[in-house]
Amino acid sequence: MSTLLKVPSGPLFATGSDGSTAHVQALAAAARAVAAGVAARGGPAPAEPPDGVDAAVAELNPLPADGVGLEEVLLEVATAVVARSIDPTHPACAAHLHCPPLVAALAGEAVAAATNASLDSWDQAGGGAAVERHLVGELARLIGWGRAADGVFTPGGTQSNLMGLLLARDHAARTTLGWDVAAQGLPPDHGRYRVLCSTAAHFSVSRAAALLGLGEAAVVPVGTDPNGRMDPAALDKVFHRLDAQVLRPVAMVATAGTTDFGSIDPLVCISERTRSRNIWLHVDAAYGAGLLLSDRHRWQLDGLSAADSVAIDFHKFGWQPITCGTFLVRDSASFAPLARRVAYLNASEDEAAGYESLLGKSLQTTRRCDALKLLVTFRALGRRALGAMVDHCLSLARHAAARVAREPRLEAAHTPTLSTLVFRYLPDDRARSDLVNAATRRTLLAGGRAVVGRTEVAGHVHLKLTFLNPAATPTDVDTLIDVVLRTCCQLEARP
Numbered sequence: 001m002s003t004l005l006k007v008p009s010g011p012l013f014a015t016g017s018d019g020s021t022a023h024v025q026a027l028a029a030a031a032r033a034v035a036a037g038v039a040a041r042g043g044p045a046p047a048e049p050p051d052g053v054d055a056a057v058a059e060l061n062p063l064p065a066d067g068v069g070l071e072e073v074l075l076e077v078a079t080a081v082v083a084r085s086i087d088p089t090h091p092a093c094a095a096h097l098h099c100p101p102l103v104a105a106l107a108g109e110a111v112a113a114a115t116n117a118s119l120d121s122w123d124q125a126g127g128g129a130a131v132e133r134h135l136v137g138e139l140a141r142l143i144g145w146g147r148a149a150d151g152v153f154t155p156g157g158t159q160s161n162l163m164g165l166l167l168a169r170d171h172a173a174r175t176t177l178g179w180d181v182a183a184q185g186l187p188p189d190h191g192r193y194r195v196l197c198s199t200a201a202h203f204s205v206s207r208a209a210a211l212l213g214l215g216e217a218a219v220v221p222v223g224t225d226p227n228g229r230m231d232p233a234a235l236d237k238v239f240h241r242l243d244a245q246v247l248r249p250v251a252m253v254a255t256a257g258t259t260d261f262g263s264i265d266p267l268v269c270i271s272e273r274t275r276s277r278n279i280w281l282h283v284d285a286a287y288g289a290g291l292l293l294s295d296r297h298r299w300q301l302d303g304l305s306a307a308d309s310v311a312i313d314f315h316k317f318g319w320q321p322i323t324c325g326t327f328l329v330r331d332s333a334s335f336a337p338l339a340r341r342v343a344y345l346n347a348s349e350d351e352a353a354g355y356e357s358l359l360g361k362s363l364q365t366t367r368r369c370d371a372l373k374l375l376v377t378f379r380a381l382g383r384r385a386l387g388a389m390v391d392h393c394l395s396l397a398r399h400a401a402a403r404v405a406r407e408p409r410l411e412a413a414h415t416p417t418l419s420t421l422v423f424r425y426l427p428d429d430r431a432r433s434d435l436v437n438a439a440t441r442r443t444l445l446a447g448g449r450a451v452v453g454r455t456e457v458a459g460h461v462h463l464k465l466t467f468l469n470p471a472a473t474p475t476d477v478d479t480l481i482d483v484v485l486r487t488c489c490q491l492e493a494r495p
Contacts, residue, residue, distance in 0.1 A: 014114055026070060027110060033074040037082020044090035046083065047448030056080045086451060091469055091476035092483070095453035097259065097287055097313075099468040101321040104380040108373030109321045117369040119153075119362075121345040122355040128369035129358055135371045135378075139312065140328055142292045144305030150332035152361040153370045156325035157286030159363060160311030161253070162208040163327050164282035165195060167309060168251035169212055170337040171280055182337045186213050194242060195219045197253035198230040198265060202284055205253050220249075227414050228263035230254065235273065251280045256301060257288025260455050260464060262397075262418030264288055267303030275306065283307040286325070288418055290317020294387040297394060300417070308334065314374055316468065317390055324370045335361050389470035393419040396467040399474045403481050410485065413457045419467040422455060425488035432492065434461040440487045450483055 014023035046053060057080050068076075087093055089100035101109075117128030132153055140149035154160045172193065173179040179187040193214050197205050199221040206216045220242070223234035242249060252274045254265040267283065274281040283304055289312040291297045292304075304310065307330065314324040329335065339360040341348065346357030359365070378386070397416035404410045404423050413422040424437050437454075438461045444450040453464030463484065467477070 023114070029071055029074050033078040034082055036075075037078040037085070038087060040079065040083040041085075041087065041448070043448040044087050044093035044451050045445055045448045046085070047446070048084065049446065053084045056084055089469065089471075090451075091472040092450040092480050094465045094467060094469075094480060095451045096466055097316045097468065098466075099316055099319045100471070102319040102377055102381070104377045105320045105373045108376030111376070112369050112372040115369070115372075117372075119358045119367045119369060120365045121357050121359065122350070125358075125369065128372060129356065131369060131375055132358065132371040133356075135375055136326070136328065138378075139326060143307075143310060143328065145328075145330050148331050148333075149328065150335060150361065151326055151328035152358065153367070154311075154325040154327050154362070155323040156315065157202065157284060157311045157313050158204040158207070160286065160313075160325055160327035161202065161204045161282070161284055162211060163363060164253070164280075164284075164309040164311060165205070165208045165212055165251055167329065167334050167337060168195075168280035168282060169193065169214065171308075171334070172248070172250035175278070189248070190214065192246065192248045193218055193250045194247050195251045195253065196222055196235070196238060196249050196279075198222050198224050198228075198255060198258075200224055200228045200258040200261065200263060201253055201255050202259060202286070205284075224263070227417065228258050228261035230265040230270065232266060232269045232273075235270070239273070239277070249277065249279050251282060254281065254283045254307075255288075256283055256285035256291075256304065257418050259287070260420065260422050260457075261414045262287065262416060262420040263414075264300050264417055267301065267306070269303075271303050271306035280309070281307045282309045282311070284311050286311050286313040287316050289313075290390045291418075293317070293383055294390045295384075296387070296391050305330075317393070318374065318377070318386075319389070319468075319470075320370075320373055320377065324374060338362070392470050393467045396472060396474065396477055397421050397465075400465055400467070400477050400481065403478060407481075407485060409488070410481075413462055420464060421467075422457060422462050422464045424457075424460065424462040425485070425492075427488075427492040436488055436491050437461045437463055439491050440484060443487055443491065444483065450480060452480075452484060 011019040011022045013019050060076055060080055088098045115128065117126065118124040119129055119132060122129055136151040140151065170181045173181050173187040177187050181187065195205065195209050195214065195218055197219065206219045209219050210216050220238055222238050223231050225231050252270060254267055254270045256264045271281055285304065288301065291301050310328045312326045314320045315322045318324065342359065346359050351357060397419045400421045401412055401416050404412045404421065409426050410423055411426055424433060425440065427433055427436050441452050441454045441463060444452055453466060455462055455464050
């Protein structure tokens with residue numbers, strides 16, 4: 001005996017004329033909720049301590065026996081969540097590589113969510129699989145690679161770096177020992193494997209080495225110059241030392257855009273050395289790859305085409321909603337270690353008939369079509385406009401550096417390469433520098449006035465501004481630095 005499903009009034013899905021109308025109304029209500037929450041907050045961050053934010057969210061019963069209705073819950077979310085969120089669209093929000101999402105990207109995100117494609121099989125993806133494949137080809141051409149290149153969308157640079165080191169490890173084992181790591185496990189000589197990167201490289205490199213069974217001790221840091229770029233002379237010394245110890249570098253991770261200084265390692269010099277030694281070159285360009293869109297600044301990525309693999313995050317320069325990363329390889333054959341044949345996902349006869357699966361390019365199975373929102377953005381705005389946005393963000397960092405240089409109580413730690421500036425306040429009592437700078441960041445955050453980054457340089461606390469908002473102006477930058485400077489002075493005056 002069957003029973004009727006009891007559901008709230010109104011269409012369940014965004015199909016048919018009624019469903020389409022309900023979908024449009026729901027999206028409009030969601031947009032109103034965002035606007036209401038932003039207006040209620042009034043700044044880049046909630047002027048409320050973390051326990052207050054937790055208490056507001058805890059008042060919402062996450063799983064009531066009976067629903068309250070969509071309009072009601074969106075009003076609740078506007079107050080409890082949006083009004084208490086960090087706003088990357090605000091010009092005083094400049095702490096992290098945390099971009100404001102473009103309207104075009106939000107529209108693309110909505111379409112991707114409505115189609116709900118999963119890219120692990122063609123019969124769950126359809127056009128979504130084609131979108132990713134063609135967009136990957138365009139990104140490969142931007143790098144300067146040929147038709148053999150390939151790639152996949154990822155949640156971001158951490159997974160992309162893991163994939164780069166995975167393929168590097170397996171390439172080393174296969175080419176020297178004929179060893180299949182996927183089938184046989186780690187090779188007998190894996191204890192000699194080493195991964196090289198600069199001292200400023202992302203922490204995900206060490207994490208990836210640990211996950212891949214090489215251990216964090218296998219990561220060999222290479223010294224940098226004063227602006228945080230890998231020093232080729234220091235790299236040569238590392239090679240000499242490893243040769244003497246009979247250790248084998250299997251991967252070099254060069255960084256195009258370090259998290260703090262935005263430094264770009266000398267890719268041409270590094271690639272010459274890795275090529276001569278048959279070392280896999282992975283470039284973590286999660287931050288700096290946006291320069292590929294810029295006619296003015298793309299020269300800074302000279303040498304990128306020599307990489308074996310590249311990580312790019314479009315939820316940094318690219319202004320996409322999180323997440324939107326890509327992992328690209330110069331030769332599609334490099335994906336061989338990830339190949340899988342699963343009867344219910346990618347049957348060989350289906351693929352022979354043209355129903356291509358992307359399963360063998362990813363560490364994930366179920367995977368959304370993040371490429372769609374990027375396609376919408378690229379098509380809607382075009383490369384020139386996006387490149388101009390990158391240029392503007394870089395100019396804001398240069399403006400901030402010039403302003404800091406004019407302030408006797410402020411000291412920059414580097415010359416900007418991309419769109420970050422690391423600096424600190426210098427109190428009369430230099431011994432209080434760390435205390436004052438750290439307290440300044442927390443004070444601004446607690447008051448909801450500004451979101452400023454914190455890092456350490458040579459063991460001392462510094463502040464960091466990251467400019468990813470192409471709508472911000474030099475006046476906004478000056479206002480932000482004024483607020484930082486005034487707060488530092490006030491805190492220094494306290495006993």
